[in-house]
Amino acid sequence: xxxxxxxxxxxxxxxxxxxxxxxxxxxxxxxxxxxxxxxxxxxxxxxxxxxxxxxxxxxxxxxxxxxxxxxxxxxxxxxxxxxxxxxxxxxxxxxxxxxxxxxxxxxxxxxxxxxxxxxxxxxxxxxxxxxxxxxxxxxxxxxxxxxxxxxxxxxxxxxxxxxxxxxxxxxxxxxx
Amino acid sequence: xxxxxxxxxxxxxxxxxxxxxxxxxxxxxxxxxxxxxxxxxxxxxxxxxxxxxxxxxxxxxxxxxxxxxxxxxxxxxxxxxxxxxxxxxxxxxxxxxxxxxxxxxxxxxxxxxxxxxxxxxxxxxxxxxxxxxxxxxxxxxxxxxxxxxxxxxxxxxxxxxxxxxxxxxxxxxxxxxxxxxxxxxxxxxxxxxxxxxxxxxxxxxxxxxxxxxxxxxxxxxxxxxxxxxxxxxxxxxxxxxxxxxxxxxxxxxxxxxxxxxxxxxxxxxxxxxxxxxxxxxxxxxxxxxxxxxxxxxxxxxxxxxxxxxxxxxxxxxxxxxxxxxxxxxxxxxxxxxxxxxxxxxxxxxxxxxxxxxxxxxxxxxxxxxxxxxxxxxxxxxxxxxxxxxxxxxxxxxxxxxxxxxxxxxxxxxxxxxxxxxxxxxxxxxxxxxxxxxxxxxxxxxxxxxxxxxxxxxxxxxxxxxxxxxxxxxxxxxxxxxxxxxxxxxxxxxxxxxxxxxxxxxxxxxxxxxxxxxxxxxxxxxxxxxxxxxxxxxxxxxxxxxxxxxxxxxxxxxxxxxxxxxxxxxxxxxxxxxxxxxxxxxxxxxxxxxxxxxxxxxxxxxxxxxxxxxxxxxxxxxxxxxxx
Numbered sequence: 001x002x003x004x005x006x007x008x009x010x011x012x013x014x015x016x017x018x019x020x021x022x023x024x025x026x027x028x029x030x031x032x033x034x035x036x037x038x039x040x041x042x043x044x045x046x047x048x049x050x051x052x053x054x055x056x057x058x059x060x061x062x063x064x065x066x067x068x069x070x071x072x073x074x075x076x077x078x079x080x081x082x083x084x085x086x087x088x089x090x091x092x093x094x095x096x097x098x099x100x101x102x103x104x105x106x107x108x109x110x111x112x113x114x115x116x117x118x119x120x121x122x123x124x125x126x127x128x129x130x131x132x133x134x135x136x137x138x139x140x141x142x143x144x145x146x147x148x149x150x151x152x153x154x155x156x157x158x159x160x161x162x163x164x165x166x167x168x169x170x171x172x173x174x175x176x
Numbered sequence: 177x178x179x180x181x182x183x184x185x186x187x188x189x190x191x192x193x194x195x196x197x198x199x200x201x202x203x204x205x206x207x208x209x210x211x212x213x214x215x216x217x218x219x220x221x222x223x224x225x226x227x228x229x230x231x232x233x234x235x236x237x238x239x240x241x242x243x244x245x246x247x248x249x250x251x252x253x254x255x256x257x258x259x260x261x262x263x264x265x266x267x268x269x270x271x272x273x274x275x276x277x278x279x280x281x282x283x284x285x286x287x288x289x290x291x292x293x294x295x296x297x298x299x300x301x302x303x304x305x306x307x308x309x310x311x312x313x314x315x316x317x318x319x320x321x322x323x324x325x326x327x328x329x330x331x332x333x334x335x336x337x338x339x340x341x342x343x344x345x346x347x348x349x350x351x352x353x354x355x356x357x358x359x360x361x362x363x364x365x366x367x368x369x370x371x372x373x374x375x376x377x378x379x380x381x382x383x384x385x386x387x388x389x390x391x392x393x394x395x396x397x398x399x400x401x402x403x404x405x406x407x408x409x410x411x412x413x414x415x416x417x418x419x420x421x422x423x424x425x426x427x428x429x430x431x432x433x434x435x436x437x438x439x440x441x442x443x444x445x446x447x448x449x450x451x452x453x454x455x456x457x458x459x460x461x462x463x464x465x466x467x468x469x470x471x472x473x474x475x476x477x478x479x480x481x482x483x484x485x486x487x488x489x490x491x492x493x494x495x496x497x498x499x500x501x502x503x504x505x506x507x508x509x510x511x512x513x514x515x516x517x518x519x520x521x522x523x524x525x526x527x528x529x530x531x532x533x534x535x536x537x538x539x540x541x542x543x544x545x546x547x548x549x550x551x552x553x554x555x556x557x558x559x560x561x562x563x564x565x566x567x568x569x570x571x572x573x574x575x576x577x578x579x580x581x582x583x584x585x586x587x588x589x590x591x592x593x594x595x596x597x598x599x600x601x602x603x604x605x606x607x608x609x610x611x612x613x614x615x616x617x618x619x620x621x622x623x624x625x626x627x628x629x630x631x632x633x634x635x636x637x638x639x640x641x642x643x644x645x646x647x648x649x650x651x652x653x654x655x656x657x658x659x660x661x662x663x664x665x666x667x668x669x670x671x672x673x674x675x676x677x678x679x680x681x682x683x684x685x686x687x688x689x690x691x692x693x694x695x696x697x698x699x700x701x702x703x704x705x706x707x708x709x710x711x712x713x714x715x716x717x718x719x720x721x722x723x724x725x726x727x728x729x730x731x732x733x734x735x736x737x738x739x740x741x742x743x744x745x746x747x748x749x750x751x752x753x754x755x756x757x758x759x760x761x762x763x764x765x766x767x768x769x770x771x772x773x774x775x776x777x778x779x780x781x782x783x784x785x786x787x788x789x790x791x792x793x794x795x796x797x798x799x800x801x802x803x
Contacts, residue, residue, distance in 0.1 A: 012789075013793070014793045029792070029793060031399050031571060032792035032793065033788070033789050033792040033793070034571055034573065035398075035569070035571045035792065036788030036789060036791060036792045037785055037788050037789060038571060038572075038573075038661075039600060039660070039661040040356070040557075040560070040561060040571070040572060040661065043326075043355050043356060043561035043562070043563075044195075044325070044355075044561065044562055044563040044722065044726060045726045045730075045781075046723045046726050046727065046773070046774050046777055046781070047774045048774055048775070048777050048778040048781040049726070049730075049777070049781040049784070049785075052778075052781050052782055052785050053785065054600050054660055054661065056785050056789070057600050057661075058600045058601055058602045058658070061597075061598045061599075061600065061601050062601070062602070064598075065597070065598070169499060172499070173495075173496065173499075
């Protein structure tokens with residue numbers, strides 16, 4: 001069977017296995033492949049082709065969504081390098097980072113309770129700056145230093161930040 | 177595959193090569209059918225020149241039906257047996273239907289989906305919808321003069337799985353081959369985007385008779401990519417009518433009304449709303465069954481005030497969709513207005529204000545008829561899916577609008593597929609047993625955004641049995657959700673821990689089983705004195721013929737490149753076998769030969785798919801590639 005699901009996501013799109021990514025090239029490769037194999041191209045074909053087309057298109061969507069988002073891309077790269085960054089057994093975080101998290105969380109709760117848009121935006125901006133810094137560090141650890149263990153530690157911090165940012169989103173929804 | 181004939185631009189394809197395909201907008205208030213003729217998408221009119229078909233079905237005592245304008249005009253005469261806005265009941269239980277008291281029907285609380293008691297017997301919303309679809313199918317066949325290869329049926333983007341499945345069942349019941357269920361705003365975007373060569377971020381604001389959708393799309397060269405969608409599947413023009421209706425009752429001091437008068441006043445309310453789209457005042461006059469005369473004057477301002485909360489109700493989902501897409505109002509280049517309700521001046525103003533707030537110059541786009549744009553887009557997509565290649569090729573990437581998940585301990589929802597995931601998509605998650613020696617696991621599939629299962633829509637429940645007894649937490653059950661290109665879900669569960677596999681696929685409990693659909697089909701043919709077996713043979717022949725065409729085109733395109741001589745001959749033999757079977761009149765041999773060709777082309781199909789991926793990456797022509 002030539003349907004090759006074992007190829008990794010980077011290979012699938014003809015991209016190098018790095019965290020830094022040519023987003024335009026990824027988009028182009030994604031659309032190029034979907035244009036060939038999407039179920040809409042096989043709506044009139046036989047059953048076998050319809051089924052394969054759905055499997056392929058599903059696979060390509062999954063690969064694209066993984067590579068498109070920095071967090072998922074980093075996690076996937078680590079996985080390819082044998083590091084399970086989100087292992088449930090590995091939950092230790094530096095105390096100063098946890099303190100910082102608690103402060104942000106309090107600020108978020110205050111803004112939410114007071115329905116204070118300006119305060120909410122201030123927390124959001126601060127979080128985004130911090131998340132951006134973490135991402136820069138992640139890129140350096142993954143692509144230059146190849147320190148996958150430390151990259152895993154940073155990625156766990158990124159996840160904390162993403163969760164907070166998601167809570168900010170729902171706070172906006174609540175206030176509006 | 178994309179083995180589609182290409183014609184010279186401007187030249188129409190010869191009639192025998194053109195596969196007849198239609199797009200159907202199955203609307204709450206009105207339905208339409210459109211097709212692509214000579215490269216142009218057109219709405220097909222009835223003999224009287226009407227494009228719209230009111231989605232109204234009247235059942236008669238002899239089992240016959242009247243559909244459309246006549247049924248609508250007679251609605252007040254026979255309110256119990258004249259079903260309007262049936263789309264609101266699709267895939268819905270009795271508890272889901274608001275304003276039951278204003279509706280003149282006798283509902284039956286059936287498991288899965290509500291049913292209606294009529295003079296012609298108990299009817300499910302699927303059957304009522306199928307009556308509307310049958311009329312449109314007949315209209316298309318009469319106009320186009322041939323058998324249809326298939327249809328694209330549109331559904332609100334915010335329809336959940338149960339509502340989608342019900343729509344697909346209705347189409348099957350009407351004898352239509354469903355090429356695709358297409359989201360209404362996406363259909364509108366196709367019609368608009370291709371017509372205007374649009375590029376950039378667009379919003380589609382679709383307020384129909386009973387549903388509201390907002391979709392945010394990115395249009396780039398030949399790609400329509402839905403970034404996010406949101407909406408309310410129980411908000412539409414009907415709600416504006418009801419506000420006017422309640423105002424009328426209040427003004428006239430009416431309390432209890434006969435079903436005849438309810439239906440009459442609802443119709444007057446709709447007329448008043450429509451008048452206010454053109455004029456500043458509307459006069460409402462009605463003679464009730466009691467002899468009482470209603471004569472009221474409704475100003476646009478009063479109308480705007482009584483419907484203000486409804487307009488605002490559309491803006492919250494709009495905000496959410498933009499946030500999900502990670503965009504601001506100023507990023508949006510244009511807002512395509514779809515659905516008859518967007519003719520209401522206050523709505524156009526509110527949408528303009530909302531999207532203009534970011535400083536962008538974003539006026540609502542109304543240059544395509546908001547009643548027709550969905551059907552026109554559906555027809556364009558149907559034409560391509562049927563294998564009639566349009567001049568330009570494009571790609572449509574749509575999303576699932578509501579998150580899909582499972583019930584976990586404590587009545588909480590675990591999301592498996594998040595909303596706005598591009599379809600087709602699949603996700604798997606592993607679960608484990610709760611008790612020692614547990615050999616079965618109950619799986620409850622739900623759809624919605626809320627944390628608690630009780631607040632989401634329950635789609636299906638099934639049990640995975642035969643788990644080998646182990647200590648709690650040792651079994652590994654992988655549950656996989658697959659959403660296909662129609663936005664329909666299937667779920668499978670497997671026990672991985674010991675290598676023993678149990679496997680089950682489910683269809684949502686709101687949908688009808690294939691047997692039920694077959695049963696309804698039999699009933700309807702029995703009534704029409706049609707011959708079921710002749711019908712089955714005809715359908716099997718169409719399937720077989722289609723498969724031959726697909727296989728021959730695939731062989732011609734790259735059979736020599738991808739297959740060795742033996743493989744090529746094996747497939748060719750099965751093609752010949754099927755052709756022979758098609759000359760006979762034996763249903764089982766046609767089916768057998770079709771199945772054999774299907775199976776015989778699996779490996780070839782896989783290689784072609786691989787080839788497609790490689791071609792996309794290298795940009796090389798097929799004959800330049802080594803295999």
